[in-house]
Amino acid sequence: MTDRIEGKYDAIILQERTFNEADVMVTALTADIGHQTFIARGLKKEKSRLRGLIAPFSECRLQLVAGKGLPVLTGADLIDAHDAIRNNYRYSVAALYICDLFHQMTVENEPNAGRYELLRDGLALLPTVRAWQWILYMEWALLKDAGFAADLDRCSVCGERLPGYREAPVAGADGEFIHKDCQEDGAGASLPVAAFAYLQYLDRADLRHLGHILLTEPARRQVYDYLGQRYQYILDFPLASRQSVRHLFASPSLDK
Numbered sequence: 095m096t097d098r099i100e101g102k103y104d105a106i107i108l109q110e111r112t113f114n115e116a117d118v119m120v121t122a123l124t125a126d127i128g129h130q131t132f133i134a135r136g137l138k139k140e141k142s143r144l145r146g147l148i149a150p151f152s153e154c155r156l157q158l159v160a161g162k163g164l165p166v167l168t169g170a171d172l173i174d175a176h177d178a179i180r181n182n183y184r185y186s187v188a189a190l191y192i193c194d195l196f197h198q199m200t201v202e203n204e205p206n207a208g209r210y211e212l213l214r215d216g217l218a219l220l221p222t223v224r225a226w227q228w229i230l231y232m233e234w235a236l237l238k239d240a241g242f243a244a245d246l247d248r249c250s251v252c253g254e255r256l257p258g259y260r261e262a263p264v265a266g267a268d269g270e271f272i273h274k275d276c277q278e279d280g281a282g283a284s285l286p287v288a289a290f291a292y293l294q295y296l297d298r299a300d301l302r303h304l305g306h307i308l309l310t311e312p313a314r315r316q317v318y319d320y321l322g323q324r325y326q327y328i329l330d331f332p333l334a335s336r337q338s339v340r341h342l343f344a345s346p347s348l349d350k
C-alpha cells in the first residue's frame with residue numbers, strides 16, 4: 095500500500111468525468127500505485143496545456159501531488175496518444191470498454207505491474223487486429239491474469255483430459271469445462287467446437303496469428319457470451335460498456 099501519492103507515474107488514462115466547470119476527475123491505471131483517481135485542474139479551459147493529452151487510453155507520465163481530498167495532477171508528458179485507435183470508431187469503442195474493465199479489475203493503491211503491462215501491450219496490439227478479436231483476447235488474458243480463467247485441458251469434475259478439437263466439452267454453470275458424461279442434470283451448455291478451440295487458441299496467445307484467425311459471427315458471439323458469463327461471477331455489477339461493444343461482433347468479418 096502506498097500512503098502518499100507524490101511523484102511521477104507511467105499511466106494509462108481509463109476514464110474522465112466532469113468535476114466542476116473547469117476541472118476534470120480522471121482515473122488512470124499505473125504500474126506502481128494501481129488505479130488512481132485524481133483531479134486535473136483547469137483541464138476544460140481552452141488554454142490548458144494538458145488538454146488533448148489527458149484522454150481515455152492515452153499513455154502518459156503523470157506528475158501527481160497529494161491534495162486535500164484526491165491527488166492533483168501538476169504535469170504530464172505524453173508517451174503515446176494511440177491515434178490509430180482514436181481515429182477509428184470501432185477501435186475506440188473497444189478500447190473504452192477494455193479500459194472500463196481494467197478499472198473494475200484493478201485496485202486503487204495496489205501495485206500490479208503485470209496488469210498494467212497487459213493493458214499497455216494490448217493497446218499497442220489493437221490497430222493490427224479486428225476489434226472483436228482484440229476484445230476476446232483481452233478478456234481472456236485478463237481473466238487468466240486474475241486467476242479466473244477456466245482450465246481448458248482438464249475436466250473440472252473428474253480431472254481427466256478434455257476431448258479437445260473433435261468434440262467440445264460442456265461448460266458448467268460456473269464456466270468451468272467438463273465432460274458430457276460428468277455433467278449433472280443439464281447444468282451448463284455445450285460450447286461449439288469452433289468456439290472452444292478459439293478459447294484454446296487465446297490461451298496459447300501466440301499473437302502473431304491473432305489477426306488471421308477468423309470465426310463465423312455465431313461462434314464469435316458464443317465466445318463473447320461465454321466470457322460475459324464468466325465476468326458476471328467476478329464483477330459486482332454488469333458493465334454497460336460491455337453491451338456497447340456487442341455490435342462489433344457482427345459481420346462483415348473484414349470490417350475492423
Ligand SMILES: [Zn+2]
Pocket residue numbers: 249250251252253254272273276
Ligand atoms: Zn470428466
